[in-house]
Amino acid sequence: MVFGFFRKKRNNRAIVERQYAALTSAARTPAFYLDMQVPDTVMGRFEMLSIMLILYFRRTAKSDRSGQEIAQEIIDAFFEDVDHSIRELGVGDQGVPKRMKKLAGMYYGRLESYAAALDGNDSAALEAALRRNLHPEAGDAAPSMQSLADWMFAAERALSGIEEASIETGQASIAVPAASTEGLN
Numbered sequence: 001m002v003f004g005f006f007r008k009k010r011n012n013r014a015i016v017e018r019q020y021a022a023l024t025s026a027a028r029t030p031a032f033y034l035d036m037q038v039p040d041t042v043m044g045r046f047e048m049l050s051i052m053l054i055l056y057f058r059r060t061a062k063s064d065r066s067g068q069e070i071a072q073e074i075i076d077a078f079f080e081d082v083d084h085s086i087r088e089l090g091v092g093d094q095g096v097p098k099r100m101k102k103l104a105g106m107y108y109g110r111l112e113s114y115a116a117a118l119d120g121n122d123s124a125a126l127e128a129a130l131r132r133n134l135h136p137e138a139g140d141a142a143p144s145m146q147s148l149a150d151w152m153f154a155a156e157r158a159l160s161g162i163e164e165a166s167i168e169t170g171q172a173s174i175a176v177p178a179a180s181t182e183g184l185n
Contacts, residue, residue: 015170016073020081022173023052023074031177036151037143038134042089046082046103047110047134052174053078054111055152058118059159060167067167079104106133118156123149151177 027048033040038048053075060071079100086099110133117126127149135142158175166172 012070012073015070015168016077019056019070019170019172020074020077022170023056024049026174026176027052029176032148035177036148037145038148042085044134046106049078050107050110051114051148051152053107054114055155055159055174056172057111058115058156059162059172062160063164063167067164070168070170114152117149118152121153123153126152 027045032038032048033044038044057071057075060067063071082103083096083100086096086103110129113129113133114126117123117129123146127145130145130148131138131142134145134148155174159172162172
């Protein structure tokens with residue numbers, strides 16, 4: 001019985017790696033940065049990956065136990081990745097826990113505000129939260145985030161139609177927008 005648990009964890013690892021790679025790839029889609037006003041910065045990429053994870057976790061919350069287990073392992077992988085990235089940016093060992101705590105608080109705060117807006121089908125609230133989180137320094141001058149908010153509502157609808165087997169095997173994908181070629185060489 002105990003050995004079955006470890007075998008399942010090993011099998012989950014491949015699924016988690018595949019799904020996390022798919023979510024990370026989706027978060028790096030150029031359209032978010034070129035067309036939807038997401039800043040192409042370290043924090044902008046953190047924000048987009050957070051959005052992808054939030055949408056994915058909202059879907060897996062409706063899954064059976066194995067889908068939820070995969071989701072928890074993906075969030076663990078996310079925070080391991082964030083920890084590694086902070087260290088690569090040159091933050092010393094003593095500063096990492098403080099930054100991790102701050103980033104975790106940011107993630108869970110976004111989860112709460114985005115979930116409330118998505119649950120309430122409140123496009124204005126979601127757009128306001130996105131403006132506040134993606135362009136905190138801009139205040140009232142922040143660009144419109146309505147196209148990203150619209151995409152999030154559409155992505156959540158699309159994710160709700162994904163079969164459980166795809167969730168459990170790490171085959172779930174988030175449809176991402178195509179980037180305009182405007183401004184690209």
